[in-house]
Amino acid sequence: MLREFVEKKHYLFAKEAKDWEDAIIMSCKSLEADGTVESNYAHDIVECVRKYGPYIVIMPNIAMPHSQEGAVGVNKTAIGFMKLEKPVSFDPNDPEKDAQLFFTLASCNPDQHLNNMMRLSEMLMNEELVAELLKAEGPEDLLKLQEKYLDK
Template sequence: MLTLYNNIAIIKVYRISKLKFIKEVIKINNNIILNENIILSENINLNATAKDWVEAMRLSGQLLVNSNYITEGYIDLTIKTVEEYGPYIVIIPGLALSHSRPDVTVLKTGISLLSLSKPVHFNCENDPVDIVITLAAVNDTDHLGLLSKLSDYLSEEENMDFIRNCTDPEALARELNKSHIE
């Protein structure tokens, strides 16, 4: 049992270190240029239904497949990563930030957002999850840049309230692109 607690402590330290590293990379490289419309309303699905975390990740990823941002293989990579390393993508209560390393399965950088009418469980301390964001990046710079900007935005409670209460995908995309992601 002690080993389990040690592993959990190591994972928590890793998460904090990873976030600090990402923020330092962004400070060093102020020339990160991302598409001004990193999330489109077509890549937002509000009030969806999923039977479990795998289906929720597939639904969120499928939005990017439908818009030609990724191939189905990227969805498989994100799910495999959670199966191998655990639900580290559930970064705050109620939110999973699904992502994998840049790969040939990513056609262009972008994100999708899926809100669930009934939350799903990833079997972690931040369960249940009612929002799944899928991040896909064509290179490490975009990947780290988006992770940093999304982490900053999502850490604000009022931003999470806005996401949870918004009923219009176009308004949500406009807000995310205008204020926080670009």
């Protein structure tokens, strides 16, 4: 999966985002670059988080931005990766809702999406891998982690 982020150029490494809304918009940029999603998709996710709260923060340091399945502006099923050096807060009263790693989901094929979700879940259950992802500085680190943890 990490190799796919690099091969498809679905990744972004950034110092920081000015706020959680900016982080979501940034996390969609690599998917927008190749037409996987349209620019409205990031704004749809922001609206969902405004409406429903920070449901996209699935565990401390990890956010999974997404809108509903088959959302308008989604042309392909994929996941984009973004790592921020400085965490962004989704809830100033709850540090558990800070995020540095973003796995942005785009879905228009339910089977492929389910497969992506299973692979991503397996990857995120590996605490050592997550700890190393938090230290990753570029695509070459993603490839090293793919080799170390996932190519077995």
